[in-house]
Amino acid sequence: MNELHASYRCSSGCAGEYPLDEIIYRCPRCLDLLEVKHDLRPLASRSAAQWRELFEQRCQLRAGLSGIWARKEWVHPHLQDDNLVSLGEGYSALRPAGGFGKSLGLEQLWIKQCGDSPTGSFKDLGMTVLVSQVKQMIAAGRRIEAVVCASTGDTSASLAAYCAAAGIPSVVLLPAGKISPAQLIQPRAHGSLTLALETDFDGCMRLVQQLAARPEVYLANSMNSLRLEGQKIVAVELVQQLGWQVPDWVIVPGGNLGNVAALGNGFLMLRELGLIERLPRLACAQAAHANPLYESFRTGFREFHPQPARPTLASAIQIGNPVSFKKAIRILQQFDGIVEQASEEELAEAAALADRHGHFVCPQTGVALAALIKMAARRQVQPQERVVVISTANGLKFVESKIAYHQRALAQLECRLANPVQHTAADLQSVLATIAAHAARMSG
Amino acid sequence: MNELHASYRCSSGCAGEYPLDEIIYRCPRCLDLLEVKHDLRPLASRSAAQWRELFEQRCQLRAGLSGIWARKEWVHPHLQDDNLVSLGEGYSALRPAGGFGKSLGLEQLWIKQCGDSPTGSFKDLGMTVLVSQVKQMIAAGRRIEAVVCASTGDTSASLAAYCAAAGIPSVVLLPAGKISPAQLIQPRAHGSLTLALETDFDGCMRLVQQLAARPEVYLANSMNSLRLEGQKIVAVELVQQLGWQVPDWVIVPGGNLGNVAALGNGFLMLRELGLIERLPRLACAQAAHANPLYESFRTGFREFHPQPARPTLASAIQIGNPVSFKKAIRILQQFDGIVEQASEEELAEAAALADRHGHFVCPQTGVALAALIKMAARRQVQPQERVVVISTANGLKFVESKIAYHQRALAQLECRLANPVQHTAADLQSVLATIAAHAARMSG
Numbered sequence: 001m002n003e004l005h006a007s008y009r010c011s012s013g014c015a016g017e018y019p020l021d022e023i024i025y026r027c028p029r030c031l032d033l034l035e036v037k038h039d040l041r042p043l044a045s046r047s048a049a050q051w052r053e054l055f056e057q058r059c060q061l062r063a064g065l066s067g068i069w070a071r072k073e074w075v076h077p078h079l080q081d082d083n084l085v086s087l088g089e090g091y092s093a094l095r096p097a098g099g100f101g102k103s104l105g106l107e108q109l110w111i112k113q114c115g116d117s118p119t120g121s122f123k124d125l126g127m128t129v130l131v132s133q134v135k136q137m138i139a140a141g142r143r144i145e146a147v148v149c150a151s152t153g154d155t156s157a158s159l160a161a162y163c164a165a166a167g168i169p170s171v172v173l174l175p176a177g178k179i180s181p182a183q184l185i186q187p188r189a190h191g192s193l194t195l196a197l198e199t200d201f202d203g204c205m206r207l208v209q210q211l212a213a214r215p216e217v218y219l220a221n222s223m224n225s226l227r228l229e230g231q232k233i234v235a236v237e238l239v240q241q242l243g244w245q246v247p248d249w250v251i252v253p254g255g256n257l258g259n260v261a262a263l264g265n266g267f268l269m270l271r272e273l274g275l276i277e278r279l280p281r282l283a284c285a286q287a288a289h290a291n292p293l294y295e296s297f298r299t300g301f302r303e304f305h306p307q308p309a310r311p312t313l314a315s316a317i318q319i320g321n322p323v324s325f326k327k328a329i330r331i332l333q334q335f336d337g338i339v340e341q342a343s344e345e346e347l348a349e350a351a352a353l354a355d356r357h358g359h360f361v362c363p364q365t366g367v368a369l370a371a372l373i374k375m376a377a378r379r380q381v382q383p384q385e386r387v388v389v390i391s392t393a394n395g396l397k398f399v400e401s402k403i404a405y406h407q408r409a410l411a412q413l414e415c416r417l418a419n420p421v422q423h424t425a426a427d428l429q430s431v432l433a434t435i436a437a438h439a440a441r442m443s444g
Numbered sequence: 445m446n447e448l449h450a451s452y453r454c455s456s457g458c459a460g461e462y463p464l465d466e467i468i469y470r471c472p473r474c475l476d477l478l479e480v481k482h483d484l485r486p487l488a489s490r491s492a493a494q495w496r497e498l499f500e501q502r503c504q505l506r507a508g509l510s511g512i513w514a515r516k517e518w519v520h521p522h523l524q525d526d527n528l529v530s531l532g533e534g535y536s537a538l539r540p541a542g543g544f545g546k547s548l549g550l551e552q553l554w555i556k557q558c559g560d561s562p563t564g565s566f567k568d569l570g571m572t573v574l575v576s577q578v579k580q581m582i583a584a585g586r587r588i589e590a591v592v593c594a595s596t597g598d599t600s601a602s603l604a605a606y607c608a609a610a611g612i613p614s615v616v617l618l619p620a621g622k623i624s625p626a627q628l629i630q631p632r633a634h635g636s637l638t639l640a641l642e643t644d645f646d647g648c649m650r651l652v653q654q655l656a657a658r659p660e661v662y663l664a665n666s667m668n669s670l671r672l673e674g675q676k677i678v679a680v681e682l683v684q685q686l687g688w689q690v691p692d693w694v695i696v697p698g699g700n701l702g703n704v705a706a707l708g709n710g711f712l713m714l715r716e717l718g719l720i721e722r723l724p725r726l727a728c729a730q731a732a733h734a735n736p737l738y739e740s741f742r743t744g745f746r747e748f749h750p751q752p753a754r755p756t757l758a759s760a761i762q763i764g765n766p767v768s769f770k771k772a773i774r775i776l777q778q779f780d781g782i783v784e785q786a787s788e789e790e791l792a793e794a795a796a797l798a799d800r801h802g803h804f805v806c807p808q809t810g811v812a813l814a815a816l817i818k819m820a821a822r823r824q825v826q827p828q829e830r831v832v833v834i835s836t837a838n839g840l841k842f843v844e845s846k847i848a849y850h851q852r853a854l855a856q857l858e859c860r861l862a863n864p865v866q867h868t869a870a871d872l873q874s875v876l877a878t879i880a881a882h883a884a885r886m887s888g
Contacts, residue, residue: 059504061500061506061535061685069482087802094532095532096810118802118804120838143881145880146883161804163802164800164801164802165801171882174865181847189804189850190802193868193882194863194865194866195866195868197875199868203870204870207870211876217879238829240505241506242507243773355608357608358634360562394838396841402633403629406632407625421640423639423640423641424640424642425642426642426651427651428655435589436593438615438637
């Protein structure tokens with residue numbers, strides 16, 4: 001194979017090319033985000049059949065298997081194997097969701113469970129790339145004191161775990177007094193320097209911008225386009241899991257919108273290299289309380305207005321000013337994509353319904369499932385079409401909101417599927433009678 | 445291949461054989477537990493090489509892949525494919541734990557992360573077998589109103605999810621007022637009938653025994669030996685993940701002790717069918733607060749005394765009267781096995797140390813890692829030996845005890861690796877100074 005090549009380019013098309021070993025987050029000309037561009041010619045020296053066979057081979061059940069590094073040539077060909085920092089991310093289950101699908105009249109539904117991951121969210125898929133890049137820069141003699149982010153959720157958990165595995169210091173910036181202990185336990189457990197600052201979130205973000213200008217600090221937030229190279233592998237995995245067939249629809253929750261762009265880029269690369277012949281349609285699902293892309297979609301993407309996000313159970317996508325909105329719009333336009341939204345009621349009921357079918361989904365996945373319910377109801381998704389819903393985090397990260405649902409403690413929500421604990425006398429006849437009544441309800 | 449055959453036999457060797465379609469939990473002669481015995485002759489009509497190849501083929505990355513049903517002939521050959529109830533369990537990561545291993549002077553350490561699972565624990569591996577069996581009995585016309593258990597933890601979560609997927613009613617029995625909402629959210633979310641009884645735990649267990657005698661109720665508790673047939677596949681998977689090499693040591697946390705027996709049975713089957721040539725040594729790790737097997741080991745297994753278990757952070761193995769102790773002892777004797785114990789201090793520090801290396805382990809895994817630390821210190825495990833630690837549940841199920849550790853809120857424990865949140869002024873110079881000090885500490 002000829003020399004592989006990937007580099008940063010301006011995502012809005014300005015001239016210029018920057019090596020992946022450079023610390024740069026935005027185009028110096030227009031200040032838009034960068035994106036990683038792969039030279040497809042050397043990659044195309046392997047045929048589609050050869051790539052498929054290679055990926056099948058490398059995904060054999062083995063110790064230390066990483067779904068990302070099994071496709072290293074497509075992700076970051078310049079990383080030395082010595083510098084890879086992996087916790088065994090990727091190759092997450094594509095779970096049949098036939099029961100849930102059937103309740104909507106759909107015959108072929110799967111959930112890609114990206115929450116089956118070292119830190120419990122899809123962020124690991126990108127973080128393995130970012131931290132490996134940092135390790136490589138440090139190995140090359142660059143002085144990087146720490147990798148920094150200002151997230152309170154999945155990003156900080158993932159950053160902390162990968163930096164811990166690599167022995168690289170990580171730092172999480174937070175406004176003092178605003179964050180619960182549960183939100184912080186992963187970075188703390190992984191030994192991140194966890195800083196509570198006497199300011200609010202905006203103050204933290206301003207500090208992060210200042211830190212980004214310092215050469216000794218590397219930024220892990222969503223401006224960093226390296227992470228999307230790992231996240232795009234979700235498209236490769238799900239196509240491989242479907243026996244190299246393309247689904248008709250892929251539905252993904254959207255907050256900062258990098259994930260929509262990553263998914264699209266994955267499918268484009270699959271098509272450009274001949275592994276698939278057509279593209280799926282993409283649907284981005286937003287919480288109605290944080291729906292700037294949905295509002296933009298209603299104008300045909302002619303307008304885009306950031307908004308103050310309102311609190312939502314889908315806290316990981318409670319973002320009113322998404323950093324990757326331009327990338328997401330460009331992708332959706334290429335994929336005949338749509339944007340759908342879900343109210344708090346809709347997302348909570350959709351998640352509860354999935355749980356009733358044996359899944360245990362996070363509220364963000366609830367948003368995607370609620371979008372699917374609407375799309376199926378208006379026949380935008382046809383009964384026989386193949387649908388994949390991307391589940392972005394492990395439901396075990398969200399037991400508090402599930403408890404609130406089942407105790408009917410969510411303000412203004414009906415919680416139709418709430419399942420109360422039933423008090424019963426402790427004798428055989430009472431218990432048997434209660435069981436019989438329950439069995440009759442279920443079969444009836 | 446000739447007709448495959450598996451049936452229940454008395455685990456203590458009484459004569460008699462019972463079909464797997466029968467509802468029977470104990471030997472009618474001696475009342476000891478049953479175990480599933482496979483006729484190895486028809487299985488041996490495939491060579492070891494053919495079995496390896498078949499398992500490799502079936503473990504390709506595909507939608508709906510189940511690590512258990514990829515080895516159906518070894519688990520339960522009489523189940524019809526139509527009756528399989530799977531949520532995509534098994535093929536969990538075998539994660540290199542080189543950093544943790546190195547800190548003990550070990551060169552080859554892996555963690556088999558069984559907590560990467562639909563409901564977050566290894567119980568899914570057995571529950572898919574049990575619920576599939578129930579589905580098959582119902583399909584054959586048997587009237588089973590519900591599957592019942594009295595667990596407050598992983599077993600009820602798993603039972604509830606698999607029954608939800610199958611549309612079979614499930615029931616969880618609990619003493620009223622003793623259980624936290626967090627312990628119950630999985631069964632409630634999956635629609636289990638969750639009964640709070642006006643009695644204590646012993647009262648619940650008495651009721652379960654009475655229910656077990658009723659033909660319309662199927663019991664999912666640890667007397668049920670069908671579950672071990674799924675759990676034994678962990679041995680097959682980890683050997684496959686090591687490229688069909690046998691580790692030198694496998695360390696597994698032990699409470700009710702069925703999992704030790706299952707693991708041993710998996711290795712024995714691998715050897716009997718020629719896929720491996722030697723057995724690993726097994727180590728069962730118990731919490732010092734619930735250590736009847738450890739005490740028995742100290743008598744050379746000549747004596748075994750149930751004990752009242754004391755509270756332990758490793759709540760899933762807080763069991764003083766383990767139902768499968770005889771099975772476990774027989775296995776340990778065949779594997780030149782040992783039993784080790786870990787104090788609360790030892791298990792908490794071991795878990796915290798693993799987290800510092802990028803893992804996020806449950807307290808039961810902390811017990812196993814603490815046992816390994818002692819075994820390495822006394823050179824019972826040699827530096828170059830291959831060691832696999834079985835992680836039984838997802839760390840995300842245990843954030844409360846991790847928070848308590850990092851807030852130094854665990855009574856009488858030092859919490860040496862506690863990582864407090866640091867308060868810092870919200871200006872660039874203060875933050876940079878704190879980062880530099882942290883980086884210097886980590887490199888120094």
